[in-house]
Amino acid sequence: MTQLxxxxxxxxxxxxxxxxxxxxxxxVMLERPxxxxxxxxYRFFSLDxxxxxxxxxxxxxxxxxxxxxxxx
Numbered sequence: 001m002t003q004l005x006x007x008x009x010x011x012x013x014x015x016x017x018x019x020x021x022x023x024x025x026x027x028v029m030l031e032r033p034x035x036x037x038x039x040x041x042y043r044f045f046s047l048d049x050x051x052x053x054x055x056x057x058x059x060x061x062x063x064x065x066x067x068x069x070x071x072x
Contacts, residue, residue, distance in 0.1 A: 005061065008068050009033075014060035016053050023049045026056040028064045042067075 013029040050056040
């Protein structure tokens with residue numbers, strides 16, 4: 001499952017992958033176009049683990065908003 005949202009100039013790609021124990025790893029990729037036409041991409045994997053895929057996605061989205069808010 002992958003969800004794409006926009007937040008404060010970033011494209012937020014929240015996604016999961018299922019582990020062998022059937023839990024889901026929360027992951028996120030952030031993309032922000034830069035003014036010098038070089039796009040910045042940030043990838044974060046295994047932020048936390050959840051038994052439900054929807055919980056992992058929501059956590060990834062919340063984590064991304066917090067990261068963007070503190071980083072700018």
